Structure formats: structure tokens, C-alpha cells
Amino acid sequence: MSGGMQIQETAGLRFRQRLGQIGAELRSNPTFLAGTIIVLLFLFLAAVGPYITPHDPLAFDFRARFSPPSSSHLFGTDDYGRDVLSRVITGARISMLLALYSTIFCLLVGTVLGLIAGYFGGWADEILMRLMDTLLSIPALLLGLLIVASLGRGLTNVMLAVGVVYSPRIARVVRGQVLAIKEEQFILAARSQGESSLYIMAREILPNVAGPLIVEASLRMGFAILLQTSLSFLGMGFSPPTPDWGLMVNEARYFIFDAPWTLIFPAIAIGLTITGFNLFGDGIRVALDPTRVRVSRGEE
Amino acid sequence: MIARLIARRAINLVITLFLISLIVFAVTQLLPGDVAQMILGPYATPDNLAVLRTRLGLDRPAMAQYLEWLSGFLVGDWGPSFTMNRPTRDLLLPPLSRSLELAGLALLGVVVVGIPLGILAGLKENSVVDHLISVVSYSGISVPAFVAGSLFILLFAGLLRVLPGSGYVPISRGLWPWLRHLILPAATTMLMLLDYVIRMTRVGVVEVMKSKYIRTARLKGLPLAYIIRRHVLRNALLPTVTVLAMNMGWLVGSMVIVEMVFAYPGIGRAIVSAITTRDLPVVQAGVLLLALITCLSTLAADVAYAFLNPKIRYT
Numbered sequence: 001m002s003g004g005m006q007i008q009e010t011a012g013l014r015f016r017q018r019l020g021q022i023g024a025e026l027r028s029n030p031t032f033l034a035g036t037i038i039v040l041l042f043l044f045l046a047a048v049g050p051y052i053t054p055h056d057p058l059a060f061d062f063r064a065r066f067s068p069p070s071s072s073h074l075f076g077t078d079d080y081g082r083d084v085l086s087r088v089i090t091g092a093r094i095s096m097l098l099a100l101y102s103t104i105f106c107l108l109v110g111t112v113l114g115l116i117a118g119y120f121g122g123w124a125d126e127i128l129m130r131l132m133d134t135l136l137s138i139p140a141l142l143l144g145l146l147i148v149a150s151l152g153r154g155l156t157n158v159m160l161a162v163g164v165v166y167s168p169r170i171a172r173v174v175r176g177q178v179l180a181i182k183e184e185q186f187i188l189a190a191r192s193q194g195e196s197s198l199y200i201m202a203r204e205i206l207p208n209v210a211g212p213l214i215v216e217a218s219l220r221m222g223f224a225i226l227l228q229t230s231l232s233f234l235g236m237g238f239s240p241p242t243p244d245w246g247l248m249v250n251e252a253r254y255f256i257f258d259a260p261w262t263l264i265f266p267a268i269a270i271g272l273t274i275t276g277f278n279l280f281g282d283g284i285r286v287a288l289d290p291t292r293v294r295v296s297r298g299e300e
Numbered sequence: 301m302i303a304r305l306i307a308r309r310a311i312n313l314v315i316t317l318f319l320i321s322l323i324v325f326a327v328t329q330l331l332p333g334d335v336a337q338m339i340l341g342p343y344a345t346p347d348n349l350a351v352l353r354t355r356l357g358l359d360r361p362a363m364a365q366y367l368e369w370l371s372g373f374l375v376g377d378w379g380p381s382f383t384m385n386r387p388t389r390d391l392l393l394p395p396l397s398r399s400l401e402l403a404g405l406a407l408l409g410v411v412v413v414g415i416p417l418g419i420l421a422g423l424k425e426n427s428v429v430d431h432l433i434s435v436v437s438y439s440g441i442s443v444p445a446f447v448a449g450s451l452f453i454l455l456f457a458g459l460l461r462v463l464p465g466s467g468y469v470p471i472s473r474g475l476w477p478w479l480r481h482l483i484l485p486a487a488t489t490m491l492m493l494l495d496y497v498i499r500m501t502r503v504g505v506v507e508v509m510k511s512k513y514i515r516t517a518r519l520k521g522l523p524l525a526y527i528i529r530r531h532v533l534r535n536a537l538l539p540t541v542t543v544l545a546m547n548m549g550w551l552v553g554s555m556v557i558v559e560m561v562f563a564y565p566g567i568g569r570a571i572v573s574a575i576t577t578r579d580l581p582v583v584q585a586g587v588l589l590l591a592l593i594t595c596l597s598t599l600a601a602d603v604a605y606a607f608l609n610p611k612i613r614y615t
Contacts (some may be wrong), residue, residue: 074487130312137594140569141556142587149575150330226444230557233446233573246446253450253561257458264454267447275442 021286025287032283038276045089046096046228055083057090057243066259076261077163078252080241084262087243088269094244095273099160099224105163110170111213115201117171118178129175132168142167144227148236158237162224173216177209215285222277245270306599313595320591321373321584325366328580335382338578356382369584378585381574388581391570392589397554398468399559399566403551405482406489407544414494415540418501419528421613422536437495449488449561456484465497466563485562485565489555493547500543504536538605545601552593 026032037133054074061081069076075084135143147161181187182205190200231237232246240247245266252263336352337344353359357368372379378388416438420429440448457465464481471478508514509532517527556568563569567586574582 130315130319132315133312134323137316137591137598138320138587139552139554139556139594141554141588142568142590143570145556145575146324146327146583146587150327222442228445230446233444233557234560235576249447249450254512256450256454260454260458263450267443267451270447271439271443274444275439278438278442 022202022287026283027035029283029286031279032287035276035279035281035283036271039280041172042092042273042276045092047093049093050087053083053086053089055086057082058087058241059083066255068259068263069261075265076259078248078259078262079255082241082246084265087248088228088245088265089267090243091248091266092156092246092273094238094242095225095228095270098155098162098228099221099277101155101159102162102166102228103220105159105172106220107217108212109163109167111174111206111209113167114171114174114209115178115205118175118182119197119201119205125175128171129297132171135168140227140249143232144231145234145236148231153237153239155238158228158231161231162227165227168219170213170216170220173211173212177212178205181205181208193247211288215281215288218277222274222281225270225274225277303432306603309599309602313599316595317588317592319368322366322582324397324587324591325362325369328583329362331575331578331580335578335580339383344512359560369581373585373588378583381579381582383574383577383579388585391574391582392567392586395565395567395570396589398564399552399555399568401471402482402485402555402558402564402566403548405486406551407548409486409490410497410544413490414497415501415537418498418540419505419533419536420500422500422505423528424507425502425509430502433498437498440491441495443491445488445492445557446561448491449484449558452484452488453561468565485555485558485564488558488561489551492554493544493551497540497544498549500540501536504539505532508532508535542601542605545597545604546592548597552590 059082061077064077064081065079067077067081075088077083080085113128113132117125138146144161144165147164148157151157151160187200187204190204196203228237229246229249231243232244233250235247235250238244238247240251248266249263249270252259252266256263334349335356335358336349340348340352350359357365369379376389378392380386381388381391384391395446417433421433424430443451453465456463463484465484467481469477469481514527514531517531518524552567555566556572558564559569560572561564567590571583571586571590574580
């Protein structure tokens, strides 16, 4: 009894030490800190956005159409005289919510599918992985477009589309991890003790794949915003007059030479958010596994 | 061994493509809106709608429609487009070749720009140059293609007025007019791959430079330029080149957004406009075609890699 306690305590201690190491590593990583600051800034805007906008993001003002940036409209106004700054601030909420929801969605779906495929192997693995490969061989943006086109626009459907597009990638990561540890002593021990598959997957395997999952999730957020704004840009995300960044860039294209500020500011917001999430995710990746090299790619 | 690898992969390919055809067909069946109504407009009479539905074969069971479509696709008969009075093939193949032109030029640009930068960064690991290259290429992937493309148009077509911001001119009307229209879209497409290629090359160079055979070569007193040419490049570039080949299909599919930004008449744009007009045969054949290209280029890259690198020949 006391022996068991002792083992647990050392394991707990080691875990806390490791957490401390990771924390120290993260604190000394300038790119991670920069990423965190950017992400926090946009999370803050998403949370309080509607209360701090200088103007109503939807209010028309036809006397002030296409005003260049000035003291009353810091980012200028668009073709309906709407304040661009207010629209950019309000847009943060849509993108952040979407990134969060779709990442949670693909984490859930991807983890369950990856666990099943990796743990049971055989036919289940074959069928699930064939299906994942199939989804992966349709270009991400096209798959997203097809899904949104058939379900209709709006937050939930875009979230679903982004989630479905990225789930196979998570499933692959999880499956690979499961295969790597499946034959380890502690899994075999649990199995010979007669533990159920569900218990082994949830209590023995899942904690061991958590690291790569956290890394994957933090990188997925950036990709989710990338895909979501791209869909909106193609007119397949939200309907006007929603202050969505992708939609704003799309609408600004028609006045690009006369009112470049309508394009530049939402563009900066998009680029900055994605950079923030990428830096944040890369920092976590390096801290959790210093031997691995960054290999993220644009639209993966 | 390689024959077995190819056979195994080919079987997987067929299964994958079959599943894609199922998924694509199912999703296009779900698309809201009645095709006949889309074509004839809001004032069509019920009789006319019924006649058109029968003519397009929309009144038959989905399973029959699917089987007929699939068997037609396999023999190259992709049926007529619903909304344009032309065969689907004519609406997809010329755009596909224009997309390949764009992808080819972008790939060439990535090789010409990315590999030297990657080598430079790798040789000067952790120097200011290395960090500078990494920051610049990193910002390239953090900006979505539609943002980068719009900014390019603003800068080069709007402010500087040196390059056209949209459109396409066939090469038969001259090399320069053709190239001028391709530069901005190709540069935007390049950004998506550049960071990846620079990193792969850099890591390859860093690893090779640390190896014993490079140390031996340097201790023998061979000039650095010779070592780089003879030893470093050969070993460091294999993964990069394979990755590029593998990404060809992915690239063609990802150019949808670039084609939309620059109004470039490629296959991505053809598919997107077919989605909006509910031109189902074009959507189905187009997506299946892109998936086929993706799968084939992955397969080709895998096989080439197995040939080139004896360590990876899986059984």
C-alpha cells in the first residue's frame, strides 16, 4: 500500500518537475512570448469588442463614405461609411470563436477516430484510415467549400466544415502515437489485468498522446482562421453585413485602388492573428519536444 | 519489392478514388436548391421544370445517377454541363492546363528562390542571415493567399502600375504578355510553399554539414564550393525535391483562392463558379479530377523516393 503511494508521489513529482521545465522553456522563448501576446490581444478584443468600438460596426453613414483614416475614423470608412476600426474589432470575435469551436470539434472527432484506428488495428484501422486518406486527398479549401455550399452559410456550418477538413489530420497524429506506445509494458499490463478497452484508451493511452495533441491543437487554431477567412473571402462564410475579416477583404477588393485602407486593416488583422497562433503553437511544440523541427505548412 | 509497393499503393489509390467519387456525389446531391429552377429562373412553369428534370436525368434514383456518372467518368465521357451548353470536359480541361501552367511556374520559382535561400540559411546556421530568412519566409505562410494576393495587386497593379492584376493571355500571343499576367499569381502561390522548402533544405544542409563525410572532405582540404556541390547538395536536396513533387497535386488544389483573387481562368475558379450555379457535372468531375492529380502525384513521389533511397523500401 505505502509502496504504491510512494510510486505515485514520485511520478507526480516528476510530472511537476517536467511542467516546471516546460514553463521555464516557454518563458525564455521570445517567439512564444510574442505569439502569446498577439493571441491574448485578439482574445481580449473578442471578449470586449462590442463594448469598446468607437462606432457602431453596422451603422451606415453615407456622408462619410470612403473617408481616409482620420482622428474620428482611425482606420477610415468603407463604401457604406461604416467605421473600419469598429468592424475589425468586432470581427475578432467571429474568428476567435470559430477557431476555438472548430479546433475543439476536430480534436474530439480526430482523437476518437485515431484512438479506435490505432488501438484496434485490423479492419477498423483499414476502413477509418482509408476514409481519412480520402478526405485528405480532396484539397482542403474545396472540401470546405463543398460542405458550406451544401449546408449553407453561418457560424455553425463554417465551424463544421473547418472541423471536418482538419479532423483527419488529428486522427493521423493520434493514431501514430497510439501505434508507438501500444505494445508498451504498461498497456500490456493493463490488458492482462482485464481492463476494458475503453478504460485503457481513456486512462492509459490518452494521457500519453496529450502532448502531441496540445501541439497539434494550438497549430490548428491558426489554420482554422486561415481556412475560415478564405471561405468567407470566397463568399461562402457569412452573409453581409457581418463584420467578418475575410468578407471585409472580399468587399474591399472592388475599391482597392481608391480606398486601400478598407483592405489593409482587415488584412493585417488576419495575418497578425494567424502569425500569433503559429508562433504560440511552435513555441509549445519546441518546449514539449525540443528534438523536433518545425514543419508546418501554409494550408495543411 | 518496388513492384509490390507500387501494386499495394495502386490498390489503395483505386479505393481512395472510389470513396472520393462517392463522397463528392453525395455532397453534390445535398446542395440546396433545385438545379432545374436555377437554370430556368424563378418564373418557370412546373411543366417546363419537369421536362428539364427528365432531360437532365434528375428524376431518376440517386443510385442510378451515380452509377451512370461514374462509368461515364471512367471512359472519359463526363456528360454535358447543366448550365453551359457544352460538354463538361471542355469546361474543365482547358482551365486545368492553365492551372498547371501557373502551378509549374510557381514550382519553378520556389525551386529557384527557395533552395538557394535554404542552403544559405543552412550553411550560416543561427546567423543573422539565417534568422532573417526564417522571419521573412515565416510571414509568407502566416498571411493567407487572398490577403497576400490582394496586397500584391494593390502594390504592383495599383501603386506601381507595372504588372496586370488580373486575367490571362495565352502563350501563343507572346511570351512576355503571357508571363506578365502570370507573375503576380505565381508569386502568391509561391508564398504558400516557400517557407516549407526553405526549411526542408535548411535542415537537410545542417544535418549533412554535421556528418563525418563532410568533415573528412574538409580535412582533406577540398574547397568549400566543391564540397557543397558534390556532397551537400546531393544529400540535402533529395527530401526537398520529393516533397515538392508530392505537393504538386496539393498545389493545384490550393490555387483556387489565387485564381479567384486574380480572376485567373483555372480549374479552381471553374469549380467554384460551378458550385455557385449548381452545375453538378462540372463540380463532380472537377473535384474528382483534382483528387486524382493529388493521389497520382503522391504515388509518383513515393515510388521515386523508394527508387532513390534504398533505406525506405518498405515491404
